[in-house]
Amino acid sequence: MGKGHLKGNDSKEKKTEFSLVRVMGTWKCKLGHKVNKDTADCVSAAKIYESITEQGASWTVVSPIVFTYKVTETRHLLDPSNDTLLLGHITDPRQLDDIQKSNKPIKRFLVVDQEVYTIYGTKITAYLEANNVLYKILSLPTTEENKSMKMALKILEEINNFSLDRRTEPIIAIGGGVCLDIVGLAASLYRRRTPYIRVPTTLLSYIDASVGAKTGVNFANCKNKLGAYIPPAAAFLDLSFMQTVPRRHISNGLAEMLKMALMKHRGLFELLETHGRMLLDTKFQADNSVYGNHCLQAASQATRIAIVTMLEELAPNLWEDDLDRLVDFGHLISPALEMNVLPSLLHGEAVNVDMSYMVYVSRERGLLTEDEKQRIISCMLGLELPVWHAAFTMELIQKSLQDRLKHSGGLVRMPLPVGLGKAEISNDTPCEILHKAFVKWCDELSGPSDSN
Ligand SMILES: NC(=O)c1ccc[n+]([C@@H]2O[C@H](COP(=O)([O-])OP(=O)(O)OC[C@H]3O[C@@H](n4cnc5c(N)ncnc54)[C@H](O)[C@@H]3O)[C@@H](O)[C@H]2O)c1
Ligand SMILES: [Zn+2]
Structure with missing residues (x-):
């Protein structure tokens, strides 16, 4: 042979x-x-x-396919002298040189969350004008209730009318996770894959939705049931957008940060435990006069650790083929809860309710001490996150776990905290433990003030 x-x-x-x-x-x-x-x-x-x-x-x-994308922190993204928004995604120095030397105007299609447009629209327009960009801005009410194929199609129609060059003119999405997810899906459908750029303007999208590859819309009453694993060409992160984010939405983002802390990073947990309230009060703004430098350090440390720990989990598993995912902590029961009570709970809030229950499961299994459990719950309350919800019932838990079983090869992989900043994935949590934990969780945490 x-x-x-x-x-x-x-x-x-x-x-x-x-x-x-x-x-x-x-x-x-x-x-x-x-x-x-x-x-x-x-x-x-x-x-x-x-x-x-x-x-x-x-x-x-x-046929191996390689995705290369950049997640870049920047300051003053909308300052006309900062060219990150227009050129920061380009990795080939020759291409960059050609564009900088050419006198052909740059062309960009932008989708901006309507509320973000109300606040930053004038700045965005001034930035594009100053850089002589041929542009179209589509400002849309990208809310969770509107996160649908209908809105993705609306965006696609407008993109089609604008006629952009699929190779060199990435679509730019500016907004929270909803806006970034819908635009990402529209871009991955347009001409089978058009590059797009994410500019997160909420804390949740800053540390979570902009870092990974997932896009999507809700469908058949299920969260993100339609979507693709196509990462953006780049995500540009500017913390200054956080200054206008409502306080409740800062807490919302802190929930995803706490998720990474509990699963992977004790230092981040301690940072949130000690400085979480200050980060909430200052909205991660470094120039806050009361806290000054202290705030700058905590804000950049917390966001960086959250992003790096997230990237560590996502990069080797971009298409989520490996079902053992620590980033799924807080995401087993919460999708059903979030859809059932929409719009009363935000994504991070629903995740937090799920995490709070799982902390009780961990405690019941002997993976957490009583003191560790108390510290986690106090930290959650300090971040002004709900730790219990009346619609999070035993029935909902069982139904969600059964649904998971169908889609994950006959085993429910349940990430559980083990001490502070470490985790294990359990696939054999007995029903009896789930029940016992539920009863204790309700006994200790259900109260009029926490029930939302
Ligand atoms: N793709 C992913 O990997 C991923 C990860 C996590 C979450 N998500 C998705 O993200 C969504 C949640 O994202 P979200 O919490 O950012 O919600 P969101 O997009 O609904 O934004 C929250 C609210 O804040 C407003 N807003 C946005 N930026 C603002 C600013 N700078 N100033 C003032 N108001 C502002 C928006 O108009 C909206 O009312 C969910 O649909 C979730 O499924 C996706
Ligand atoms: Zn999430």
Whole structure:
């Protein structure tokens, strides 16, 4: 048997491995996996495996796809002299040089959350005008109730009318997680994949929705049931947007930050425990005169740790093929809760109610001490997050876990905190523990003030 020929299971099957090389502009199959690079213009990472049997031939294509995207902190994103918004996504220095030298105006389509547009619209327009950009701004009420295919299609129609160049003119989304998710989905559908840029303007989207690859809209009364795993070309993070975010929405983002702290980073937990209230009061603004430098340090440390710990979990598992995901903590029961009580609970609030219950499950399993449990719940209350909700019932827990079972290979993977800043994924939590934890959780935390 020659090189590149593999023995199939069936003795009459002939299997052959081909590499793909480009010679003078044409792609060709070359037998085997070792290719003389000197004789080719380009060698692809893709392979074709051919199998020939008595029934005929079959080809298995293995084509690795690499996603490269940038998550970049910046200050004064809307200052006309800051070119990050227009050019910060470009990784090829030659392309950047060409654009900077060219006198052709830059063209951009922007989708901006309506409330964000009310506050920042004048600044956004002034920025684009000052940089001589040909632009269209679509300002939309991107609320959770409107997070639907209907809105994605509306965006697509407008993009189509604007006629942008899919290779060089990324769509820009400016807003909270809802806006970023819908625009991301629209971009991934337009001409099969058009690059897009995320500019998060809420804390939740700053540390969560802008960091990963997921896009989506709600469908059939389920959260994010339609969507794609297509990361943005870049996410540009400017903390100054937080100064206009309502206090309740800062707490909302702190919930996702607390999630990463509980799962992976004791230091972040302690930071939130000590400085969480200050971060809430100052809305992560460094120039706050009362707290000054202290605030600058805590705000940038907390956001950076949250982002890095999130990236560590997401980058190796961009398409969520591995079902053991710590980032799912607080996201087992909360999607159903969030949809059932919409719009009374925000995403992070629903996540927090779920996390609070899971803390009781962990305690019941002996993974947390009573003191650790109390510290976590006090921290949540300090961040002004709900720790209990009347619609989070045993029935809802069971139904959500059963749904999970269907979609995760017959096992419910339940991330649970073990001490502070560490976690394990349990797939054998007995019903009895879930019940006991529920009763205790209700006994200790259900109160008129926490029930929302
Ligand atoms: N793709 C992901 O990986 C991912 C991760 C987490 C959450 N999400 C999604 O994100 C959504 C929640 O995001 P969210 O909490 O940002 O909600 P949101 O987008 O609804 O924004 C919250 C509110 O704040 C307003 N707002 C936004 N920026 C503002 C600013 N700078 N000043 C004043 N008001 C402002 C918005 O108009 C809105 O009323 C959910 O739909 C969730 O599914 C996605
Ligand atoms: Zn979330």
